[in-house]
Amino acid sequence: MKKFLPLIASLFFLFSCSTSVQKGQFTVTGELKNASDQKIYLEELYFSQKDPAVLDTSEIKNGKFSLTALAPEEGLYRLRLEKSEAAFIFINDQPAIPFSSDLNSLSLENAKFNSPANYLLRSFMVDIEKQRKELEDKASILQQYKNPLPSDSTYQVMQLDILDKQAKFQQNVLRYIDTTSNAVMALFSLGYTRDIEPEKIETAIGGLTKRFPTNQAIATIVAQYKQLIAQNKSLPKIGGIAPDITMADTSGKAFSLSMLRGKYVLVDFWASWCGPCREENPNVVNAYQEFKNKNFTVLGVSLDKQKAEWTKAIEEDHLTWYHISDLKYWSSAAVAPYGIEGIPYNVLLDPQGKIIAMNLRGNDLKIKLSELIK
Numbered sequence: 001m002k003k004f005l006p007l008i009a010s011l012f013f014l015f016s017c018s019t020s021v022q023k024g025q026f027t028v029t030g031e032l033k034n035a036s037d038q039k040i041y042l043e044e045l046y047f048s049q050k051d052p053a054v055l056d057t058s059e060i061k062n063g064k065f066s067l068t069a070l071a072p073e074e075g076l077y078r079l080r081l082e083k084s085e086a087a088f089i090f091i092n093d094q095p096a097i098p099f100s101s102d103l104n105s106l107s108l109e110n111a112k113f114n115s116p117a118n119y120l121l122r123s124f125m126v127d128i129e130k131q132r133k134e135l136e137d138k139a140s141i142l143q144q145y146k147n148p149l150p151s152d153s154t155y156q157v158m159q160l161d162i163l164d165k166q167a168k169f170q171q172n173v174l175r176y177i178d179t180t181s182n183a184v185m186a187l188f189s190l191g192y193t194r195d196i197e198p199e200k201i202e203t204a205i206g207g208l209t210k211r212f213p214t215n216q217a218i219a220t221i222v223a224q225y226k227q228l229i230a231q232n233k234s235l236p237k238i239g240g241i242a243p244d245i246t247m248a249d250t251s252g253k254a255f256s257l258s259m260l261r262g263k264y265v266l267v268d269f270w271a272s273w274c275g276p277c278r279e280e281n282p283n284v285v286n287a288y289q290e291f292k293n294k295n296f297t298v299l300g301v302s303l304d305k306q307k308a309e310w311t312k313a314i315e316e317d318h319l320t321w322y323h324i325s326d327l328k329y330w331s332s333a334a335v336a337p338y339g340i341e342g343i344p345y346n347v348l349l350d351p352q353g354k355i356i357a358m359n360l361r362g363n364d365l366k367i368k369l370s371e372l373i374k
Helices: 116-143 153-179 183-190 198-206 216-233 275-291 307-316 364-372
Strands: 025-033 038-045 053-060 064-070 076-081 087-091 096-102 246-249 254-256 264-270 296-302 322-325 345-349 355-358
Touching: 025 038, 038 064, 053 064, 076 183, 087 096, 087 116, 116 153, 116 183, 153 183, 153 198, 183 216, 198 216, 264 275, 264 364, 275 296, 275 364, 307 322, 345 364, 355 364
Parallel strands: 025 096, 264 296, 296 322
Antiparallel strands: 025 064, 038 053, 038 076, 076 087, 246 254, 246 322, 264 345, 345 355
């Protein structure tokens, strides 16, 4: 669900001149060391692509400030500075929330909102970023290998180690969603599930409405997720038959994926205008040259708009396999059946047309073909 972040119902804020504390009112009183006098904004953040809403504006004087807003339930908020890119997120879990940090020493650990929910938020972010950094470092080391052989044991061990840590990272996120006592933290941690299969998320979100029965944001987001999970179940999966595709080839004649039954086929979704696709093409060419005489071929499905640009890229990149396109860009008839959210993207089929792998990049295609074709 790489492009999806769930929507939250709009929150309405009521302001009053009364000196009494209204229900849902919260105040952040802060001390920000080494900050020049400037404006500071209190913004509501949404679990969607909706722009943050400014709820209050104040002035930092000698490093100190105070901001106040109203909210019907706990949510995620941000302090943003006028003259700095620094920003600080927090949860409005109590009426008075003390904040402290230092612009000369910014870190997750040093930006402190002193309340129970914000302790959970800070701890989660510190832990999750530590795990992500470890994965990024290991992936960076792996990328230093140039065209590793499938038999390279060191490369394989490192690859398996990364896969294991990725699995543990996903398990930790799902476990957190399933066990956290704070509704906002459940929503926040859902933002780290983009690379997790929707079916695995289904169990975790299934219990949220039971644990937080009165939370409107939870109710809205769970409904959104259930709808997307249902849609995702209809998309192609490993073990399922790949949807057939029929489009014109470069000569204008109709050509179908099903015409390649009996071979291992990489269905490669790409476009001449896609930089990452063009960068990936040499890897596909390399695999094709090695296995083209071993019952393997490639079907390039282009999301191009102009035939001349499409055929020019085929020639320039030496893509000497089958090619089809309806030249309809993201309105291509192939996008919906395969749930394509970005390219390059590919699926590897066995001779019966079943999907046996998806989204193979770099040397992964050669490694997979070496396992399949002896």
